[in-house]
Amino acid sequence: MTSRAPGPPGARLVPGTVGDLTPHVGDWLLPVSGDRLGMPTAVTEPTADLLYVGEFDGRSAWAAESPEATLRWPELAQHLDRATLALAGRAQQLVAWKRTHRYCGACRAELGYEPPYPWPRCTACGLLVPMAPCPVVLVLIRRDDRVLLARHSYAHSDMWALVAGYVEYGETLEEAARREVWEEVGVEIDDLSYVDSQPWTLSGPGTLLVGFTARWVAGEPTVDGVELTAAEWFPVADLPDAVPPEYSLARWMLDAARESAPR
Numbered sequence: 001m002t003s004r005a006p007g008p009p010g011a012r013l014v015p016g017t018v019g020d021l022t023p024h025v026g027d028w029l030l031p032v033s034g035d036r037l038g039m040p041t042a043v044t045e046p047t048a049d050l051l052y053v054g055e056f057d058g059r060s061a062w063a064a065e066s067p068e069a070t071l072r073w074p075e076l077a078q079h080l081d082r083a084t085l086a087l088a089g090r091a092q093q094l095v096a097w098k099r100t101h102r103y104c105g106a107c108r109a110e111l112g113y114e115p116p117y118p119w120p121r122c123t124a125c126g127l128l129v130p131m132a133p134c135p136v137v138l139v140l141i142r143r144d145d146r147v148l149l150a151r152h153s154y155a156h157s158d159m160w161a162l163v164a165g166y167v168e169y170g171e172t173l174e175e176a177a178r179r180e181v182w183e184e185v186g187v188e189i190d191d192l193s194y195v196d197s198q199p200w201t202l203s204g205p206g207t208l209l210v211g212f213t214a215r216w217v218a219g220e221p222t223v224d225g226v227e228l229t230a231a232e233w234f235p236v237a238d239l240p241d242a243v244p245p246e247y248s249l250a251r252w253m254l255d256a257a258r259e260s261a262p263r
């Protein structure tokens with residue numbers, strides 16, 4: 001369905017697998033520093049502050065704060081296959097989660113971590129603080145042989161992207177997709193169909209992109225000029241050059257649409 005590049009044979013990320021949870025020399029080490037990442041290396045010094053990320057290619061993988069992390073996620077994406085990139089993204093999200101979840105929201109005591117479970121528990125009242133994924137719907141809207149692309153005012157403002165937005169409490173994914181599309185570009189859609197999902201570390205810890213295709217029903221695209229600066233129909237066989245990067249779900253969906261277009 002999608003044209004993503006597969007990872008190397010046998011490569012797999014198994015988050016939270018309960019294996020041998022003592023770091024060993026030679027295990028995977030994922031360096032993290034704020035929004036920066038480093039190429040996966042080997043653990044040379046197994047210390048207690050390594051954060052368990054999962055199992056990868058039969059070895060345990062650990063995240064650690066390190067000055068060797070100098071690359072942003074998109075830069076790292078140029079060097080890594082999809083599976084390894086997912087591992088690095090998870091490492092970054094776990095480190096960010098731990099940095100921003102230090103105290104109990106109920107009693108203010110310190111939170112404690114017990115590997116392999118990445119989520120903390122309060123050391124005083126026992127409250128469990130699970131990591132809540134934060135779903136964002138991503139919608140590829142088709143109108144015959146055209147797709148709707150939009151430009152955002154923030155970051156990469158020259159890129160033609162898909163309509164996207166956060167799911168709110170009480171909404172289904174489909175309801176969120178319909179609402180976001182209506183709010184952002186004033187278009188009604190139908191025939192929503194789930195395509196794929198992708199954890200997206202660039203938007204903060206926990207962001208999970210959920211991709212849908214949809215059929216245009218009514219309305220001409222309009223934008224508010226604040227969040228979105230443009231929204232236009234493009235022939236699926238003739239998309240603009242500035243579309244989302246190769247490692248993104250939006251791109252996989254656009255590539256799949258392009259491949260299915262009549263020539």
Ligand SMILES: [Zn+2]
Pocket residue numbers: 104105106107108109122123124125126127
């Ligand atoms: Zn507590």
